[in-house]
Amino acid sequence: MGRWEPDAESRFRAAAIELFGEIGYEQTTVAAIAERAGLTARTFFRYFADKREVLFNGSERLQQTMVDALAQAPAEASAVDALAAALTKAGDFFDDDRRPFARMRSTVIAANTDLRERELIKLATLSAALAQALRERGVGEPDASLAAEAGIAVFRVAFAQWVGESERRSYGEIVKESLARLRALVAS
Amino acid sequence: MGRWEPDAESRFRAAAIELFGEIGYEQTTVAAIAERAGLTARTFFRYFADKREVLFNGSERLQQTMVDALAQAPAEASAVDALAAALTKAGDFFDDDRRPFARMRSTVIAANTDLRERELIKLATLSAALAQALRERGVGEPDASLAAEAGIAVFRVAFAQWVGESERRSYGEIVKESLARLRALVAS
Incomplete structure (x- = not known):
């Protein structure tokens, strides 16, 4: 995920979907999604109530x-x-x-x-x-x-x-x- | 629920549905269903895995x-x-x-x-x-x-x-x- 991606929401979404594919949905934490996206967990929760909402929001x-x-x-x-x-x-x-x-x-x-x-x-x-x-x-x-x-x-x-x-x-x-x-x- | 009802499964079902109507699904216990049906909880579990299965079995x-x-x-x-x-x-x-x-x-x-x-x-x-x-x-x-x-x-x-x-x-x-x-x- 590079800096060319200006939109935090879609950066989180892309990071989450990569991790779901690599290590599975159950094993993926919000902390890991934030790290992969190069953002903070706190920012994550501004966009999504929980990791499930990445799929449904x-x-x-x-x-x-x-x-x-x-x-x-x-x-x-x-x-x-x-x-x-x-x-x-x-x-x-x-x-x-x-x-x-x-x-x-x-x-x-x-x-x-x-x-x-x-x-x-x-x-x-x-x-x-x-x-x-x-x-x-x-x-x-x-x-x-x-x-x-x-x-x-x-x-x-x-x-x-x-x-x-x-x-x-x-x-x-x-x-x-x-x-x-x-x-x-x-x-x- | 009288003795004229020979079938335990339908007695449990009728008792459960009465209780769901009277006190609500959440509040109804298997013990209460068995008591209302005039049967035992042990017999209940021969027919249903849990109270939810009364609705779906x-x-x-x-x-x-x-x-x-x-x-x-x-x-x-x-x-x-x-x-x-x-x-x-x-x-x-x-x-x-x-x-x-x-x-x-x-x-x-x-x-x-x-x-x-x-x-x-x-x-x-x-x-x-x-x-x-x-x-x-x-x-x-x-x-x-x-x-x-x-x-x-x-x-x-x-x-x-x-x-x-x-x-x-x-x-x-x-x-x-x-x-x-x-x-x-x-x-x-």
Whole structure:
């Protein structure tokens, strides 16, 4: 980690992900993350409540971005088209520069039950927020919840593909294809 | 709880759910459950590893039943039709006699973060098992995962409706309607 990295938050994140990969999530301490980043533990706690938050602290911004995109979809867009806009907009967070971090993050989470549970809670919270945003567009129940859950299904499967070892396509391309596949599956 | 209840497991379950409702999940001890059931704590531990398992110990059987129904769907059935067979077969576990228990269970789980996480892990495990069963029918990826996740979306929303306070329709009716609604939403 060099001085060319001006942003403390991303320096901590890069240092943490290196250490999780080298010595494992459980063994990595905040002190070690700070040392690797060339910063202090005290500074770490200005950005993250604990080491777990290095993996999850972007999720509120992601959720707000998706909810905003859904709310701003054209009034005449169907529930699924509005969701498609939200899923596509999430691509702002998943550009190819972030793929190595996202890959390591997925590996770390898959290996740790507590982290998997936290990830599932975050997805359930995202689903509920998208359903609420659909209701605010006038979509009734159970359609709003069904559409939001189906949207999360696409999101999970597309994200898992995007972080796949040999995957080269962009997140945006994968989401578009996943939505088309879901339409074909459900129609058949 | 009277002697007419011959089955220790269901006596424990009924006693637990009464106590969870009366004094709360956290405050309920295994000793209190056993006393209410007119049985011993020692007998309790023959059926359940801990009090949490009173709420979750049916999930393996549910999963196996759904996977079997999916595997036994006609060879020509589409992925979603095979999933529909699995979702419908789950109705064997959700007959109207069990609705009061299921309602209380949902209320208890919603109020407790650990239990919510465990429920989400169970659903993720069920989704993975259904995707595997689809792959064994020759459905490729990502279609198997997408269809399984969409099936879980229907399952969650239908189940939440079935345990709703004023809901009178059977689980089977609700699942059928939810599937039809998902088809309409995704097609539009």
